[in-house]
Amino acid sequence: MPVLVRGGARIAYEVDGEGPVVTLLHGFTQSRLMWDELTGPLEAAHRVLRPDLRGHGETEVEAGGGYTMDDCVADLEALWDELGIEGTHLVGYSMGGRLALHVAARRPQRLLSLVTVSARTLPEAAREARREADEELARAIERNGIEGFVEHWGSLPMFAGVARRGDAFNSALRERRLRNRPAELAASLRGMGAGSAEAVAGALRGLEVPALFIAGAEDAPYVEAAHTLAGLVRRGRVEIVAGAGHNVPAERPLELAALVTAQLSTR
Numbered sequence: 001m002p003v004l005v006r007g008g009a010r011i012a013y014e015v016d017g018e019g020p021v022v023t024l025l026h027g028f029t030q031s032r033l034m035w036d037e038l039t040g041p042l043e044a045a046h047r048v049l050r051p052d053l054r055g056h057g058e059t060e061v062e063a064g065g066g067y068t069m070d071d072c073v074a075d076l077e078a079l080w081d082e083l084g085i086e087g088t089h090l091v092g093y094s095m096g097g098r099l100a101l102h103v104a105a106r107r108p109q110r111l112l113s114l115v116t117v118s119a120r121t122l123p124e125a126a127r128e129a130r131r132e133a134d135e136e137l138a139r140a141i142e143r144n145g146i147e148g149f150v151e152h153w154g155s156l157p158m159f160a161g162v163a164r165r166g167d168a169f170n171s172a173l174r175e176r177r178l179r180n181r182p183a184e185l186a187a188s189l190r191g192m193g194a195g196s197a198e199a200v201a202g203a204l205r206g207l208e209v210p211a212l213f214i215a216g217a218e219d220a221p222y223v224e225a226a227h228t229l230a231g232l233v234r235r236g237r238v239e240i241v242a243g244a245g246h247n248v249p250a251e252r253p254l255e256l257a258a259l260v261t262a263q264l265s266t267r
Helices: 032-043 069-082 095-106 124-144 146-154 157-165 167-178 182-192 201-206 220-232 253-264
Strands: 003-006 009-016 021-025 047-051 088-093 111-117 211-216 236-241
Touching: 003 069, 009 032, 009 069, 021 032, 021 069, 021 095, 032 047, 032 253, 047 069, 069 095, 069 182, 088 095, 095 111, 095 182, 095 201, 111 253, 124 146, 124 182, 146 157, 146 167, 146 182, 157 167, 201 220, 211 220, 211 253, 220 236, 236 253
Parallel strands: 021 047, 021 088, 088 111, 111 211, 211 236
Antiparallel strands: 003 009, 009 047
């Protein structure tokens, strides 16, 4: 597994395939491995880059290092520069979707297209309460350890649909989440959670590349967010995945792969 050393961080990533580049950004508590079921279909015609974001997977950040969206944008740019990537399709799920929106607002010139799955940014009025809730959760991770947190996180109603994948899939998902280090996971929640991430939606109005906003039909707040985001972008559109909740990549991977593949051919 290659690693990019940048300042006090070691950014783990995988890159496979040939063709136009697709960068995949995972969700909170997960890692680049969450994309395993999509990577095969995408690699048929694309070069697929999957980093572990700060606080997750095999990426490591030295004590005192930053865990913000801006830090992650800088990591991505360093990775793209290291690999000679001038432009990339960008796909992000949940926390990774917030990061994808942040990249689209801050570095639109690096994008060939944008896809978010179950992503939104909160208005300023809602952010303080969410920051307080995230801080409480971060303290719980530090106090109780990773195992108790993983049990709590997986039991949230927004992830109820994942149970339909069966025991073997859910056991593998749980094991991947348990590999995260509690202190770094808590730091990422404080710095990159929905309450801390800057509300960049307004900056998307000038985005010129094709943009697709995906949500599960059973995830009402994110269905609304997908329509809102698409309304901001000149070439934005929405796809709602039937029979899916928040974790569309886990619940409906084949449908998601088809939607993403079709979007990548949009000009």
